[in-house]
Amino acid sequence: MQGGSVRAALSAVPLRFWLALGTLVLGVLLGWLVRIVTRRLLRRAGVPGAIEGTTFERTAREFGTSTVAILGAIAGYFVFGIAVFAAIAVAEIEYVAQFWNAVAGFLPQLFLAVIVLIVGVVLGDKVELVVSERFRGVKLPQVNVLPLVAKYSVFYLAALIALGQVGVATAALIVLLAAYVFALVFLGGLAFRQLLSAGAVGAYLLLHQPYTIGDEIRVGEVRGIVQEMDLFVTHVEADDEEYVLPNDKVFADGFARIRT
Incomplete structure (x- = not known):
C-alpha cells in the first residue's frame, strides 16, 4: 500500500522536473571532469613551473591550494553553472527561469x-x-x-x-x-632621466669601445681596472675596492685610458 502511494507520488511529478534533475546530475559530473582535465592540461603545459615563486602562487599555497587548482575549480563551476541554467529552463519554472535567463547571458x-x-x-x-x-x-x-x-x-x-x-x-x-x-x-x-641617459651613453660605449674589460682607466678621482661594463654602468676595481660608475658620469666627467 505504502509502495503504491510512493509510486503514485513519483508518477505525479512532471517529466520536466526529472529531466531537470538529470541535467543537474550531468552538470555535476561534467563540472568534475572539466576540473580534472583543466588541471592536467595546465600541468602538462608547464604552468606550475612557470608561475613558481609568484605572489599569487605563494598566497594560494598558504591557503592549501594552487593557481592551477583555482583555475580548474573555476572551469568546473562554470560548467555546473551552465547546467543549473539548463535545468531551470527545462523545468520551466516561470519567474525563476526569467531571472536566470537574464543572468545566463552575463555568466560567460x-x-x-x-x-x-x-x-x-x-x-x-x-x-x-x-x-x-x-x-x-x-x-x-x-x-x-x-x-x-x-x-x-x-x-x-x-x-x-x-x-x-x-x-x-x-x-x-x-x-x-x-x-x-x-x-x-x-x-x-x-x-628615469639618469637611467635613460646612462643607457644612451652605454650604447655608445659598447658600440665604439673606447675602453674594454681589462683596461686601466681614470674617471675623475677614480682610477682602476675595468672589470665589467654593460648598458648602464661600468665596474672599476682599484685597491680592493669596486666602483660602480653610471655610464653618463663616465661620459660627463670624461675618462683617461692608462697605457702601460
Whole structure:
C-alpha cells in the first residue's frame, strides 16, 4: 500500500522536473571532469613551473591550494553553472527561469573576466620576477622601480580587459588606457632621466669601445681596472675596492685610458 502511494507520488511529478534533475546530475559530473582535465592540461603545459615563486602562487599555497587548482575549480563551476541554467529552463519554472535567463547571458562574460584577472595577476607577478632578474646587476636606485611598474602595468591592462568583458564602455576603457600610458611615459621620463641617459651613453660605449674589460682607466678621482661594463654602468676595481660608475658620469666627467 505504502509502495503504491510512493509510486503514485513519483508518477505525479512532471517529466520536466526529472529531466531537470538529470541535467543537474550531468552538470555535476561534467563540472568534475572539466576540473580534472583543466588541471592536467595546465600541468602538462608547464604552468606550475612557470608561475613558481609568484605572489599569487605563494598566497594560494598558504591557503592549501594552487593557481592551477583555482583555475580548474573555476572551469568546473562554470560548467555546473551552465547546467543549473539548463535545468531551470527545462523545468520551466516561470519567474525563476526569467531571472536566470537574464543572468545566463552575463555568466560567460563574468567567467572570462575572472579568468583574465587571475591570469593578469599571475602574469604580472611573473613579469616582476623576470624584470628584477634582468636588472639585478644594474646598481642604479631608479631600477628598483622598474619591476613594480612592469607588474602593475600588466595588472592594469588585465583589469581593463576584464571590465570590457562585463560590459564597461570601450570608449571609457580606451581613455583610461591612454591616460595611464601618458602618465607612465611622463612620470617615467622624469624619474628615469639618469637611467635613460646612462643607457644612451652605454650604447655608445659598447658600440665604439673606447675602453674594454681589462683596461686601466681614470674617471675623475677614480682610477682602476675595468672589470665589467654593460648598458648602464661600468665596474672599476682599484685597491680592493669596486666602483660602480653610471655610464653618463663616465661620459660627463670624461675618462683617461692608462697605457702601460
